[in-house]
Amino acid sequence: MCLLMPDHETYPPYPDSRTCHVGTYRRVLPVSVERMYENALDWEHLPHVHAASFKAIERIDAGSWGWRAETTSARGDRSIIELRLDRACRRWITRTLKGANAGSEIWTHAFPIEARRVDIVVDFFVPGVAESARKKVGEAFAALYQSLYDEDVAMMTERQRRLDARIESHAEQERIALGSRADLALPMQIEFAGRPFVVAEIEGALYAYSAWCPHQMGPLYAAIPEGRLVTCPWHGYQFNVADGSCVSGQSCQLPAPPDVVQDSAGQVFVDFSSR
Ligand code: FES
Ligand SMILES: [Fe+2]
Structure with a gap:
């Protein structure tokens, strides 16, 4: 050296x-x-x-x-x-x-x-x-x-x-509470079952999507969504956060995200139980 x-x-x-x-x-x-x-x-x-x-x-x-x-x-x-x-x-x-x-x-x-x-x-x-x-x-x-x-x-x-x-997590985690919707500063990053996601409000609905790009792990969290589309800053692959599809034509897809649900008291939860 x-x-x-x-x-x-x-x-x-x-x-x-x-x-x-x-x-x-x-x-x-x-x-x-x-x-x-x-x-x-x-x-x-x-x-x-x-x-x-x-x-x-x-x-x-x-x-x-x-x-x-x-x-x-x-x-x-x-x-x-x-x-x-x-x-x-x-x-x-x-x-x-x-x-x-x-x-x-x-x-x-x-x-x-x-x-x-x-x-x-x-x-x-x-x-x-x-x-x-x-x-x-x-x-x-x-x-x-x-x-x-x-x-x-x-x-x-x-x-x-x-x-x-990138350690495959085997955590049994199925649901986490993020807090009151009124107090959440969105978009925010969360870790769920060992994997990072972005939680964002898009067109009035709450979505979670992978913070890492499925292509080469680019920083999707750094992309500002345009409508439901996020564009990875490393190679420009574009994803629809609603269904995970890659709309720029490459053969990859966002991993299945957890659901983001809000209860009647305004508390927001991230829930993987339906996946
Ligand atoms: S790492 Fe995201 S497009 Fe390549
Ligand atoms: Fe380069």
């Missing part, structure tokens, strides 16, 4: 590369290398988690090898980008095949230094950059990667927390 390494560093270009090496970004991230591979393969999160950089993405092909997709930047520029994961070499190479910066390559090497600590070295290669401009271009790429990784670290650490907490 390298105790002296700062959180991130940038390095000047290497003058003799064949494709212009314009700079390097290096940083230690508090995640496992598996979370890093998963994040690299996850093309779908780009316009959601990195909305300041990407407006849209359309998959051309994807698999355990990587992915190829047409991206639209926040400024509206279209590119075809390909990412190839090479686990044996602990790296992935992202190439721009078409569009702005076509021919550029970004090589990311990930070196695990602890179970949940990885040193990443990101090298930027951009063809046709005059030697005098390389440093500036490299710094611009490093600044972009700094913010992309800030966003990715938030996502990866949250996902890891949920994976760690």
